[in-house]
Amino acid sequence: MNENEEKSPEEIAEALKTQLEEKEKVLVEKQxxxxxxxxKEFNFKRLRDMTEEELGRLSVVEKSLMQKQEKLEEESKSFASKVIESHKNDSLAVLVGDDADMKKKVLFHYERLKDEAVTKEEIASKMREAWLLAGGIKSFSTTPISGGLDSYYPSPTSFKKGTELTETQKELAKAMGIKDEDLKKYNK
Structure with missing residues (x-):
């Protein structure tokens, strides 16, 4: 049997009121x-530069709080840099695929660009600029022939070698005079 079933509703209400009062006291103390x-002012540079005598004057709580805050700041910076690196790698993979030479060129130009990219959109924009500087193809055209519509340039990742060709692609290749041996030879 449950202990709440053995107590009367008044006893349960009184026990809950007591618990609530205790929790409110703890809350007031913590606030x-x-x-x-x-x-208090926390100056972490000052903490690192303090002498032993000054460190001795600090309370144990102050020391632990300062150390915890420094640790949290380091973890926050580490996390932010990992997120930025992840966004950077994602954008790079979309633009250059597996092309190692183009990847080096894009990263070179990415590092040379001055603007500070923090958000995913900023990183993607900066990566596109670096890709264009490295010799990427700008994928829009406003020529009268295309009617001002975007022209189609397949993304670099669509040119992966070693992928199996579809039947339509094979038929198109035959219609263009490309032999099966050539398809096998150049699509490794």
């Missing part, structure tokens, strides 16, 4: 601690 900490 007071937070207010005290807000009033």
């Amino acid at each position: 007071a601690e937070i207010e005290k900490l807000k009033d």
